[in-house]
Amino acid sequence: xxxxxxxxxxxxxxxxxxxxxxxxxxxxxxxxxxxxxxxxxxxxxxxxxxxxxxxxxxxxxxxxxxxxxxxxxxxxxxxxxxxxxxxxxxxxxxxxxxxxxxxxxxxxxxxxxxxxxxxxxxxxxxxxxxxxxxxxxxxxxxxxxxxxxxxxxxxxxx
Numbered sequence: 001x002x003x004x005x006x007x008x009x010x011x012x013x014x015x016x017x018x019x020x021x022x023x024x025x026x027x028x029x030x031x032x033x034x035x036x037x038x039x040x041x042x043x044x045x046x047x048x049x050x051x052x053x054x055x056x057x058x059x060x061x062x063x064x065x066x067x068x069x070x071x072x073x074x075x076x077x078x079x080x081x082x083x084x085x086x087x088x089x090x091x092x093x094x095x096x097x098x099x100x101x102x103x104x105x106x107x108x109x110x111x112x113x114x115x116x117x118x119x120x121x122x123x124x125x126x127x128x129x130x131x132x133x134x135x136x137x138x139x140x141x142x143x144x145x146x147x148x149x150x151x152x153x154x155x156x157x158x
Contacts, residue, residue: 026114034107037062037070042079042096042104050083050093079103 024036034042041056057067071094074080079100085091096104119127 026118034103035070038074038079039104039107041067041070041074041094042100042107045080045094045096046101046104050095052091052093056094074100 037060040060044056044059045051053067053071054064056062056071057064060067060070062070071080071082074094075082077099079097080094081097083093083095085093119130122130
């Protein structure tokens with residue numbers, strides 16, 4: 001079984017990489033010219049009240065300089081704004097604006113339509129099963145700290 005498990009893991013790694021590459025190629029920019037990374041930042045900011053650039057850099061996998069450029073463009077477009085912390089003036093937060101929120105709603109609607117077209121090719125049963133399995137896998141990832149290689153302890157292990 002160990003060999004099968006390793007084979008499945010390698011196939012999963014390959015298919016996830018291909019899946020992300022395919023999704024990026026289908027969703028490279030929206031009709032307003034936002035890049036995948038800019039859209040990612042908007043989506044993240046819709047989930048949190050505010051974020052520091054360093055946090056955005058960490059979760060996006062970009063350097064601080066690169067995320068600054070991404071945010072500069074989003075500020076220029078009026079989708080985000082920067083605001084200094086009232087507790088510590090050295091801290092600057094990035095916040096989604098109303099215009100950014102409206103754009104994100106439109107972007108989300110457009111993306112959902114494209115994804116629905118892809119899922120239609122699977123059929124309803126397989127699409128639901130795919131979503132269920134993907135949600136389970138993401139839940140497992142969410143439970144494990146980033147960068148953690150630790151496996152759950154088996155009964156009897158120290």
